[in-house]
Amino acid sequence: MARTTQEALERIWRVVASIPPGEVESYGSVARRAGLPRRARLVGHALKAAPEELRLPWHRVVNAAGRISFPEGSAAHALQRSRLEAEGVQFRGAAVVRAARRAPEDLDALLWAPPGAPAVRRAR
DNA sequence: GTTGTGACGACTT
DNA sequence: AAAGTCGCCACAA
Numbered sequence: 001m002a003r004t005t006q007e008a009l010e011r012i013w014r015v016v017a018s019i020p021p022g023e024v025e026s027y028g029s030v031a032r033r034a035g036l037p038r039r040a041r042l043v044g045h046a047l048k049a050a051p052e053e054l055r056l057p058w059h060r061v062v063n064a065a066g067r068i069s070f071p072e073g074s075a076a077h078a079l080q081r082s083r084l085e086a087e088g089v090q091f092r093g094a095a096v097v098r099a100a101r102r103a104p105e106d107l108d109a110l111l112w113a114p115p116g117a118p119a120v121r122r123a124r
Numbered sequence: 125g126t127t128g129t130g131a132c133g134a135c136t137t
Numbered sequence: 138a139a140a141g142t143c144g145c146c147a148c149a150a
Contacts, residue, residue: 005147027132038145044131045147061131069131076131 012046059083066095
């Protein structure tokens with residue numbers, strides 16, 4: 001697979017570049033898609049080391065909890081959040097709301113929940 | 125060499 | 138649910 005670190009970084013950059021506007025992906029997920037399972041930390045390094053000319057949508061990468069990995073109050077945190085909000089990404093507290101995950105849950109509930117069954121956990 | 129530090133995450137308490 | 142713990146490994150000192 002990735003024989004050198006440089007090659008790994010390039011694969012990560014390509015994956016990040018493929019994240020559509022308005023969506024987010026976790027570091028771990030990016031790593032897996034790049035063929036580098038368990039290398040979430042490397043994704044962080046890759047973004048830090050990414051050449052500015054690539055114009056990567058780095059702001060679409062958040063941690064597994066759906067939260068921005070820069071310290072709250074930092075300029076980078078504020079920039080990432082504002083860029084996401086500008087693309088229509090919604091937040092619930094500090095975590096992003098992932099529409100792609102919520103819809104199927106609700107659909108399953110509508111299609112399969114027997115009448116009178118305990119309510120499926122509602123999205124906040 | 126060795127050690128400490130992460131833009132992380134999965135598991136276990 | 139929240140806090141530890143451990144795995145991961147590139148880099149800098």
